[in-house]
Amino acid sequence: MGDAYVLQMKNIGKEYSGNPVLKGIDLKVKPGEIHALLGENGAGKSTLMNVLFGMPVIHNTGGYTGEICLDGEKVHISSPKHAMDLGIGMVHQEFMLIPGFAVYENLKLNREVTKPNAVSRVAGKSYESLDNGQMRADTKEALDKVGMDLDTDEMVGELPVGHMQFLEIAREIDKKGVRILVFDEPTAVLNETEASRLLESMKRLAGMGIAIIFITHRLQEVIDVCDTVTILRDGSLVTNCQVKDTDAVQLAEMMVGRNVSYSDISGRVDKFDDSDIVLEFRNFSVDMPGEQVKNIDLKVRRGEIIGIGGLAGQGKLGIPNGAMGLYPASGELLYEGKALPLNHTKKILEKGISFLSEDRKKIGLILSESIEDNMVFNAMQIKREYLFDFKLFSFRNNKKIAEFADQMIHEFDIRCVGRKQQVQNLSGGNQQKVCLAKALALNPKVLFVSEPTRGIDIGAKKLVLDKLKELSWNQGITIILVSSELMELRSICDRIVIVCGGKVADILSPREDDAKFGLAMAGTKAEKEAEKTS
Ligand SMILES: Nc1ncnc2c1ncn2[C@@H]1O[C@H](COP(=O)(O)OP(=O)(O)OP(=O)(O)O)[C@@H](O)[C@H]1O
Secondary structure, X not given: OOOOOOEEEEEEEXXXXXXXXXXXXXXXXXXXXXXXXXOOOOOOHHHHHHXXXXXXXXXXXXXXXXXXXXXXXXXXXXXXXXXHHOOEXXXXXXXXXXXXOEHHHHHOOOOOOEEOOHHHHHHOHHHOEEOHHHHHHXXXXXXXXXXXXXXXXXXXXXXXXXXXXXXXXXXXXXXXOOOEEEEEOHHHHOOHHHHHHHHHHHHHHHHOOOEEEEEOOXXXXXXXXXXXXXXXXXXXXXXXXXXXXXXXXXXXXXXXXXXXXXXXXXXOOOOOOOOOEEEEEEEEEEOOOOOOEEEEEEEEEOOOEEEEEOOOOOOOOHHHHHHOOOOOXXXXXXXXOEEOOOOOHHXXXXXXXXXXXXXXXXXXXXXXXXXXHHHHHHHHHHHXXXXXXXXXXXXXXXXXXXXXXXXXXXXXXXXXXXXXXXXXXXXXXXXXXXXXXXXXXXXXXXXXXXXXXXXXXXXXXXXXXXXXXXXXXXXXXXXXXXOOOHHHHHHHOOEEEEEEOOEEEEEEOOOOOHHHHHXXXXXXXXXXXXXXXX
């Protein structure tokens, strides 16, 4: 790495309606460097990257102050297209892929390669045919660069979530001349194996001279792969430093300005048994693309926190999505011993079973509505709560709505200007907290929670996990927690189900050693036991 910076952002300031969200931020990156951008939810990371990417949300709200230089030359980036032309790429936190298109079609979307034909020779270039062969070849080359072996003709909707991230990266790499690549929490949706593969791929890209800005909440990743780091707190710069001069604990403390630690393993020993079953899956299958569930039998004990873990694409996400009727399910699901109607979300919600989805944008929130409306909307529709409900008409109980929203904002430390703020103007992590409040507004007896801490910082993560624990331990709510992070499952669950190949591979205590979890995730438990007994 030489001394010259490919990117210098100097003294960047940004206000939204008079509210300063970036205050004099500096950030510098050299070619081939991996630079971490850290900060709690709402610290200003995405806003800083929106400035760099020339996003309309910046220009439509009064622009920014300060200066951006690329290879020493001052630039004013006016649009994402301009940013791309300057060689700046962005790998998004939420996937921007079209499920019904093949891998190569997604990779080349809006940048299709064409070839002349008889009509175009007369009528002009816009009548040329698609050069599918070339597009497939380019796709293969870009996938090779990120170290991913995928069938270029496979439909994107069929891919496991983990693979989609690589496709997003390959799409950026395929745009020739990329100098700077921003990764916005790429590992948040990946399991550990996939995440380490992605980090390898990032290193490979840095080795090709691309400067990488890496937004993550996983501090160990910063220690493992980053050269330098910028930390933001409440829109201000805390530090720019070399990663080798610090460690994960120091980074965490600089981010949140206080001591933080994960909860310990804390499942309740021998508190629950099969004598009181609240929910039972019998021969239950779910047809969720990339997350198939195949004929599982599982009993959920009243009041417990049961974890569901396993590698991406093995079916753990299929379980809550099938139970809630969001993907076609078959078999039986019993609640309090009685069969629930399958594939009927409203009826399931009415029974007091609620769901925090892993897909907060699609299923979780109405982005153009306020925080308070998002929180109580389902409860009003399904349970007729937060309403003055008379026989012939009903109207909103604004006082009750405000009380609930304010209480949730306080309990979850949702960083916002107030309960009337539109959800689309909240940072990702704060949106996640609104989703959880929405699930709680239904006053559930059973709560499915899927990837609840995806995309939220370590301070907020502890808060969310502690809240789930409190709901179960103090209020007796049964919780089914699906997560890709084993540590997270171990920190609050009483039992952990490991799913592999759509089936229950094992049910383990959170105190079991790592090796047992590893074997179950790899689906080798049965084979190992057979070996032992032979
Ligand atoms: N369009 C907008 N209008 C008003 N305020 C906004 C808008 N976008 C972001 N904000 C506010 O700016 C602040 C910084 O948000 P930003 O999304 O940059 O945080 P972040 O560090 O990326 O958080 P996260 O880790 O949760 O993604 C937050 O307080 C947020 O509410």
